[in-house]
Amino acid sequence: MNEIAVVGIGNVLFKDEGLGIHAVRLIKDEGIDIIEAGTPGFGLLDIVKNYKKVIILDAVDMGKPAGTIGRFSPEQVVSISKGFSLHEMGLAEVIKLGTAIGEDFSNVIIFGIQPQDISFGEGLSEAVKKNIPNLIEEVTHGAGYAGNA
Amino acid sequence: MHDIDINVHHIARVEGHGNIVIDVKKGEIREIKLEIVEAPRFFEAMLVGRRFPEAPHITARICGICSIGHTIASLRAIEDALGIEPTEQTVILRKIALEAEILQSHVLHYYFLAAPDFLKVPSVFPLAASHPDVVKRAVRIKKLSDDICTLVAGRHPQPVSLVVDGVTNLPSESGIKEAVSRLKEVLKKDMPPTMDFFNSISIPDFERKTDYVSLVSDKEYPFYNGEIYSSETGFVSHRDYKNKVKEEVVLHSTAKHVKGPFKPYTVSALARLNNNNIERLMPKAKEAVKRLGLKVPNYNPFNNNLAQVVESVHNIESMIYNFETLLSRGIKDERAGRGIAGWLTKLPKSEKSWGVGAVEVPRGILFHEYKIDEDGLITSSNCIIPTGQNLANIEADMHAYVPQILDRPKDEITLLLEMLVRAYDPCISCSSHLLEVKFVE
Numbered sequence: 403m404n405e406i407a408v409v410g411i412g413n414v415l416f417k418d419e420g421l422g423i424h425a426v427r428l429i430k431d432e433g434i435d436i437i438e439a440g441t442p443g444f445g446l447l448d449i450v451k452n453y454k455k456v457i458i459l460d461a462v463d464m465g466k467p468a469g470t471i472g473r474f475s476p477e478q479v480v481s482i483s484k485g486f487s488l489h490e491m492g493l494a495e496v497i498k499l500g501t502a503i504g505e506d507f508s509n510v511i512i513f514g515i516q517p518q519d520i521s522f523g524e525g526l527s528e529a530v531k532k533n534i535p536n537l538i539e540e541v542t543h544g545a546g547y548a549g550n551a
Numbered sequence: 552m553h554d555i556d557i558n559v560h561h562i563a564r565v566e567g568h569g570n571i572v573i574d575v576k577k578g579e580i581r582e583i584k585l586e587i588v589e590a591p592r593f594f595e596a597m598l599v600g601r602r603f604p605e606a607p608h609i610t611a612r613i614c615g616i617c618s619i620g621h622t623i624a625s626l627r628a629i630e631d632a633l634g635i636e637p638t639e640q641t642v643i644l645r646k647i648a649l650e651a652e653i654l655q656s657h658v659l660h661y662y663f664l665a666a667p668d669f670l671k672v673p674s675v676f677p678l679a680a681s682h683p684d685v686v687k688r689a690v691r692i693k694k695l696s697d698d699i700c701t702l703v704a705g706r707h708p709q710p711v712s713l714v715v716d717g718v719t720n721l722p723s724e725s726g727i728k729e730a731v732s733r734l735k736e737v738l739k740k741d742m743p744p745t746m747d748f749f750n751s752i753s754i755p756d757f758e759r760k761t762d763y764v765s766l767v768s769d770k771e772y773p774f775y776n777g778e779i780y781s782s783e784t785g786f787v788s789h790r791d792y793k794n795k796v797k798e799e800v801v802l803h804s805t806a807k808h809v810k811g812p813f814k815p816y817t818v819s820a821l822a823r824l825n826n827n828n829i830e831r832l833m834p835k836a837k838e839a840v841k842r843l844g845l846k847v848p849n850y851n852p853f854n855n856n857l858a859q860v861v862e863s864v865h866n867i868e869s870m871i872y873n874f875e876t877l878l879s880r881g882i883k884d885e886r887a888g889r890g891i892a893g894w895l896t897k898l899p900k901s902e903k904s905w906g907v908g909a910v911e912v913p914r915g916i917l918f919h920e921y922k923i924d925e926d927g928l929i930t931s932s933n934c935i936i937p938t939g940q941n942l943a944n945i946e947a948d949m950h951a952y953v954p955q956i957l958d959r960p961k962d963e964i965t966l967l968l969e970m971l972v973r974a975y976d977p978c979i980s981c982s983s984h985l986l987e988v989k990f991v992e
Contacts, residue, residue: 444690444693444694445697447690448694498676499675499676499679499686502676502679502680502683502686503679503683503686503687503690504683504687
């Protein structure tokens with residue numbers, strides 16, 4: 403097990419919603435652990451505990467043009483989820499609940515791309531697809547794990 | 552990059568939404584409805600034309616919480632159709648996986664979905680602030696359950712190693728020993744405070760005796776195996792389940808209602824407790840019944856939450872017992888001798904047949920029924936899930952309960968009715984925040 407994990411989360415059955423998964427599949431680096439977490443719910447707490455640094459890749463609705471890349475800390479993740487659901491423990495809910503019970507997310511950064519289409523189906527939209535390499539660049543060589551988080 | 556406030560959205564899966572409609576005019580109740588607005592899933596149709604070994608893997612996808620439950624009901628239906636008797640070791644492994652899954656479902660339900668109501672908070676988030684130990688306990692037990700499901704079934708949700716007539720992978724002895732140690736720890740450290748917690752809350756006072764349907768057994772407290780029993784109409788053989796379980800289309804619900812056969816009935820942890828001799832419970836679970844002050848038989852649907860607590864204790868003890876049985880006998884690799892383990896093997900000779908699997912899952916009894924042709928393809932299937940069987944009974948409860956609380960403030964009536972629905976732990980409680988109580992005045 404390495405000290406750093408890059409974790410892709412999302413659902414590949416809902417087009418751009420799965421971009422985190424598509425992105426991590428393109429990262430090849432022996433020095434980090436690549437995790438396709440799917441829709442992990444509480445499982446995320448384990449991942450966060452096991453690594454010195456955790457970089458999460460996900461589809462993020464920032465209200466920006468499709469393909470825009472964003473980076474933020476767990477504190478910046480504000481949930482307007484419709485409520486609590488056992489079928490749908492999203493990233494925001496896990497962070498919120500985890501924080502409330504004293505879990506530490508200071509080793510976590512979240513990177514995301516604004517999705518274009520999150521309807522049912524497979525494959526990424528063009529706007530997202532063409533920005534995946536930029537996202538990976540950000541994660542691996544930019545402000546990501548190569549030092550400067 | 553400058554800091555930005557963002558909202559992280561995660562795509563909604565198909566889940567249940569429930570609306571409660573109460574129409575009262577001058578104190579007279581004109582209409583009480585539990586509307587289910589849930590998209591059809593088409594699983595029964597999806598199975599048609601598939602080879603039978605695929606059915607457990609496909610139906611596992613019906614649910615993320617009860618995927619092992621569906622897998623096992625599916626396996627039992629197929630084995631019933633083809634006259635296959637799995638080995639004792641396979642049965643023990645399935646029982647462990649099933650009970651691990653029931654444990655995590657119950658714990659999450661009574662701690663995350665039901666408890667906030669009793670503490671008068673809107674959700675588990677304020678509970679995490681006021682009662683962090685409660686939330687940590689639930690997360691810890693869930694993790695243990697998930698790890699046991701992974702150890703035995705390969706993954707949770709959606710198991711991979713449970714197949715017709717066997718398992719494709721075996722748990723290691725060291726994995727089992729670790730699981731036993733963690734289970735004993737939870738039993739000792741987490742269940743007593745759980746019982747203290749549920750002793751401290753106030754359960755609404757309401758009773759309505761109904762028809763309780765569950766598996767019963769004189770050998771053990773049944774989840775995997777038993778006879779189908781109704782407290783009103785008695786025993787029915789699993790292959791005759793349709794004599795008891797009658798589905799009907801209801802206009803205000805996309806989920807069919809079920810009657811047994813003319814009146815509503817309920818399936819649940821409470822039904823299991825009411826129908827089975829509590830002597831079949833493991834020792835600490837029997838103590839839990841007394842400790843929680845649970846009178847049995849019990850006709851208060853709100854007490855289903857307490858019945859789930861009792862079952863959680865039982866599940867833990869039962870898994871310890873089953874794991875220790877496996878250790879004492881040694882894990883045997885039975886895979887080579889049995890030809891049906893997995894869908895990569897050549898399909899065995901099949902014959903035209905049909906079978907039913909009836910299994911207790913967290914929310915009650917689950918039925919899978921398949922017809923299989925001589926080529927091993929499924930020609931028809933029927934899946935009747937616990938929540939569907941409870942819908943008519945929930946409405947009947949509301950009909951009985953609403954008159955008793957009609958003079959209370961609207962907010963209180965709303966909360967009590969939501970709590971009533973949640974007590975059944977229906978799949979729609981996952982979106983309980985979307986329960987809308989509409990008062991038509």
